[in-house]
Amino acid sequence: MKRKAAEGYSLIPEGNQILKIESIDEENYEKFGKLSILMKDAHGTSLKENFNFVNDDGTANDVADGIYTRLARAALDDQTADEFDTNDLIGKFIECEIVHREGSKGGTFANIKKIIGHADGFLKTKSDTPAPHKKSAAEILAEMKARREAADQK
Numbered sequence: 714m715k716r717k718a719a720e721g722y723s724l725i726p727e728g729n730q731i732l733k734i735e736s737i738d739e740e741n742y743e744k745f746g747k748l749s750i751l752m753k754d755a756h757g758t759s760l761k762e763n764f765n766f767v768n769d770d771g772t773a774n775d776v777a778d779g780i781y782t783r784l785a786r787a788a789l790d791d792q793t794a795d796e797f798d799t800n801d802l803i804g805k806f807i808e809c810e811i812v813h814r815e816g817s818k819g820g821t822f823a824n825i826k827k828i829i830g831h832a833d834g835f836l837k838t839k840s841d842t843p844a845p846h847k848k849s850a851a852e853i854l855a856e857m858k859a860r861r862e863a864a865d866q867k
Contacts, residue, residue: 724823725758730811731832732760734788737799742766746774748781748799752807755835760811760823783828790831806832 725732732752741747746767753759762784764777785797788805810827 723758724813724821725754725760725811727811727813727823729808729829730754731806731808731835733835734802734805734807735759736803739799750784750802760825762825780828784825787828787830806834808832 732754734750735753736751738749738751741749746765748764748766750762750764751759752762764781766774766777766781768774782797784807785802786792786794787807788802789797808829808831809825810829811823812826813821814824816822
């Protein structure tokens with residue numbers, strides 16, 4: 714089977730970014746202790762964070778549990794929460810520090826280096842607000858003509 718390579722794939726830029734939790738895949742949680750969280754930035758670029766709560770030897774992965782707890786508390790803006798329903802996380806925003814890392818089999822990946830905290834949504838920038846409509850010369854002339862005609866009729 715032949716398949717064309719993906720074109721135009723981009724990574725979330727490095728640095729502080731606001732991410733929205735889009736979906737959480739729990740399919741492998743009961744059997745393997747795994748969760749995958751799909752997040753997107755303001756431009757729709759995606760990042761998937763995988764959590765393996767069970768080590769290969771069957772012991773609890775305290776590191777994954779700690780990172781997930783930090784992420785969930787930031788998303789819910791509740792640093793005292795001790796239990797999380799994944800459905801409550803969907804649609805929430807977090808601010809993170811993103812870094813790019815080389816994968817073991819090649820390729821570059823965007824990873825969360827640090828969870829900074831809760832975010833109220835994507836930041837609004839000047840480019841997010843539409844520019845005011847500037848009238849063309851033809852529109853200005855048409856308005857002037859209409860004013861003159863209205864004045865002549867008085």
